[in-house]
Amino acid sequence: MRVLILGGTTEARRLADVLAAEAPHVHVTSSLAGRVTNPTRPAGEVRVGGFGGPDALAAWLLAHRIDVLVDATHPFAATISAHAARAAAASGTDHFALRRPGWPADPRDRRHPARSLADAAALLPALGARRVLLTTGRQGLAAFAAPELDGLHFVVRTVEPPEPPLPRSAHILLDRGPYTLEGETALLLAHRVDVLVTKDSGGPATAAKLTAARELGLPVVMVERPPAPEGVPEVPDVRAALARLGLSPGTCPAAADTCP
Incomplete structure (x- = not known):
């Protein structure tokens, strides 16, 4: 075979x-x-x-x-x-x-579905976001570089350096999972993150960020999978x-x- x-x-x-x-x-x-x-x-x-x-x-x-x-x-x-x-x-x-x-929802989650990165970006002002952890990968970040989001600060975590254009205020964090709950909680607190944006990638290697956001009471914008x-x-x-x-x-x- x-x-x-x-x-x-x-x-x-x-x-x-x-x-x-x-x-x-x-x-x-x-x-x-x-x-x-x-x-x-x-x-x-x-x-x-x-x-x-x-x-x-x-x-x-x-x-x-x-x-x-x-x-x-x-x-x-x-x-x-x-x-x-x-x-x-x-x-x-x-x-x-x-x-x-994909990652199953928990009743304690403050999950907000988005059909695309552009939809995810559009949700941030209504959620009162000020500091965002962005874990959607290094491509497509132009959606978060819109002028109406210039007042937000983004912590952009990717495995490889991200492709421009990038948000006006961005801290680039190059890192690779798997991640622990303790590490993800510390990251969210250290950067004073108030909203997490991620894709519904599934799997245990990067799921700890969802548990950390849940325990801290943070909203999560979840980009849905393409068909x-x-x-x-x-x-x-x-x-x-x-x-x-x-x-x-x-x-x-x-x-x-x-x-x-």
């Missing part, structure tokens, strides 16, 4: 690691977009960079005799997921998405992905940090 994993996420790396270690009959290739300077490389074969669109990806799938395409990209990588769906259909390649669930391509089967975790590939549960080691 030849498997291509469109990766970059923790789940993608774990799936590749398990397949490489526990399924010798599977040849796994992971594709990374190349946007992170020093990514953690998964086991198996790794390629870096885009394919050049859905037609080029379809041709690559056929040329490399890929049996299964696993879209394990970030839940907000809508363009890549759409290209994967089109390429799989065009090439006749089996295809499914490994997509972790997934229609007709593409989804699985929520690595165990389910292994089952979808026809591998027995015993293939997945017991260690929680290897295969959740």
Whole structure:
């Protein structure tokens, strides 16, 4: 079996690691977009960079005799997921998405949904925001650089340096999860944050900020996920992905940090 994993996420790396270690009959290739300077490389074969669109990806799938395409990209990588769906259909390649669930709401949350980054920015004045922790990634920050938000101060946390334009008053914090509740609480207090803005990325690595905001009584502006391509089967975790590939549960080691 030849498997291509469109990766970059923790789940993608774990799936590749398990397949490489526990399924010798599977040849796994992971594709990374190349946007992170020093990514953690998964086991198996790794390629870096885009394919050049859905037609080029379809041709690559056929040329490399890929049996299964696993879209394990970030839940907000809508363009890549759409290209994967089109390429799989065009090439006749089996295809499914490994997509972790979003963060469940808690009755104690002060959560405000937003359909986009622009909608999230528009909500801030009505929430009385003065100091904002922004954890939406390094792209799309122009939405928070609007003149009507010039009176707000943003703590912008990203893995890589963010792309301009940036908010007029911004403190850039380069950091990578996983994060702890103690660390997130200390960050919110040290920067006197009164509103958290984030995407509904899901997963435990960055969930502590939501618990910290809840315990401090802070509002959270949550950008909703873009719609997934229609007709593409989804699985929520690595165990389910292994089952979808026809591998027995015993293939997945017991260690929680290897295969959740």
